[in-house]
Amino acid sequence: MNRWLLRAMTELSSRKFISRITGSFAKSPLSRRLIPRFAALYRIPVEEAEKPLSDYATLNEFFTRRLAPGRRIVDSTPDALVSPVDARVAACGPIENGLLLQVKGQDYSLDELLNGSPRTGQYRSGYYWVLYLSPTDYHRIHAPCGGEIVETEHIPGRVYPVNERGLTLMRRVLSRNERLITYLRHGGGEVAVVKVGALNVSSIKYAEPLPRVLERGQELAYFEFGSTVVLLTEDDTCLPLTTLQAGDQVRMGQLLGTLVADHTNTR
Template structure:
């Protein structure tokens, strides 16, 4: 009964207008006074931030902060695939005949996650990582490899929470929420960076101007409040690290695996 009630309450609160209201407040001057408390509550490493706390005009500006140069070293090994974000790994593993298996007890299909894109067939036996960003984390998203952006797609949807509760008890959250998908062509193939919106995330935004080509670790986009990135690689294009598992944390620039060359 309690679970059903929580699910119903989440359904009611997962309307876009709720996130818009939250986002409007976070972008207002009134939110500025909450920055120190927010930073303390979530134990954010404020010394890494590009600016001092008092220099941020709104809570949203602080949340989408850049970091001081050198705060996130990028793995420099040849053909390295790096984490695009600071995150906890919710799930990772091989894609089996178009299925992402057992993400908090639920299976997802590539077709639903990628909104029926014809590119889906290239990923049917690839590899995936689900990377959850909590409010504590740095919320800019970077390119996991050097390459060319070959396609982007915005998929409208809900804004259900993508935390432990949302992924476990809500139905197929990753494929029902709003998503921004970026396909990047690298020397060994292609990968997809799927940015998933969430409760109280007012938007997912690309950096401006969005470059046609990206270096490994270059800025790609950012979340306005916490969410999730699903990283997908094409069939046979990556040798993933075998020591990473669900529950581990990674930082942007950490090695996730090694990309193959064609």
Template sequence: MKRWLMRSMTELSSRKSISRLTGRLAQSSISRRFIPTFARMYSIQVQEAEKPIGEYSTLNEFFTRRLRPGARAIDEAPDSLVSPVDALITGAGVIQAGTIFNIKGQDYTIDELLNRSPRTASYVGGFCLVLYLSPTDYHRIHAPVGGAIVEREHVPGKVYPVNEFGLRHMKRVLSRNERLITYIRHAGGEVAVVKVGAMNVSSIKYVDPHAKATTKGEELAYFEFGSTVVLLTEDNSFTLRGDLMVGKKVRMGEALGTLRT
């Protein structure tokens, strides 16, 4: 009964109108007074921020903050795939015949996740990493590889939560939520960076929606409040780092494994 009630409440609160209302509040000047409380509540490492906490004019500006130079090291190995975000790994595994198995007890198809893109065929035997950003985390999304940006797609959808409850008890939220998908062609193939919106996220925004290329570690986009990135590699092109697993935290720029070159 409790789980049913939670699901019903989540369904009602996943309306874009409610998400927009939350977004407007976070972008208002009155939200500035909540920044210190927000930072303490989520144990945010304010010393890593680009500016002193008192210089942010809204909660949204603080939430989408950049980091000070040198706060993250980008792995420089030419064959490395780096984490695009600070996040918790909530899913990792080989894609089997186009299906991602057991993401918090649920299966997803590449076809639905990539909105039936013709590019799906390249990923049916690839690798998938699901990276969850909590309110504690830095919320800018960076390029996991350097290369040409060959396509972008915006997929409209819901804004269900992508936390533990949402992934486990809501129906396939990663493929039902709003998504921005960026395909990057690198020296050994292609990767798809799927940015998944979440409850109370007013938007996902590109830093430069017209960029034709990117370098490893360069900013791609940012979330206005927490969400998830699904990182996909092509068939037989990626080897996961041996000590990584579901439940492990990673930081932006950290090597996740190696790519075929």
């Protein structure tokens, strides 16, 4: 099957109404019987879940499950920046002149990704991580560092798949799909947590109640079905781990880098 036809089929299948239908079914009591099959199909470690499978009333409730206490350790290194999610690193690297370079063969503009936000200029020479959550993964999103929420933005958009095929086949998926952005101010600067919707993601929701000030590792939001988080740091505010590469698996709370308390000294 040629690339044009695959792209056309993906375009046709990536419609909002399909995600709404999928989401409605996943929230219905009828979906409950699919939970054991779903867990087995995706080899989900059910022993990590907060509750036994039989206690979840719908597939969506199971998919957005919390973990049992102690199942994730949040790195306690001073000024640590940690992964906000369980995910595979689809891409990571320095932001060069406002571009995220070679994310599955494509360059992404910060202006598009952040929807022309006036904050874009703060990240033009920062660092980025693209973190893909598969159906197997835990789908709650946590604060990558302690700090104050200074702005949020919801950007309507498409629901193209964000798996490897979707990112490779379709053009600029991360900046065309629906996004929910949280800007979090920490002691040395700011981070942007860009939550990207995808096919069959019926919504991206903030945790309730959502405090204005978060501790590192505190719950921030969650996806209903698999998707991607793009994490951005401002210019000269983070020393990323050099050992972390595209293709690596990370867990929520795992160290990604160290925040620079006074980033003016790194210029």
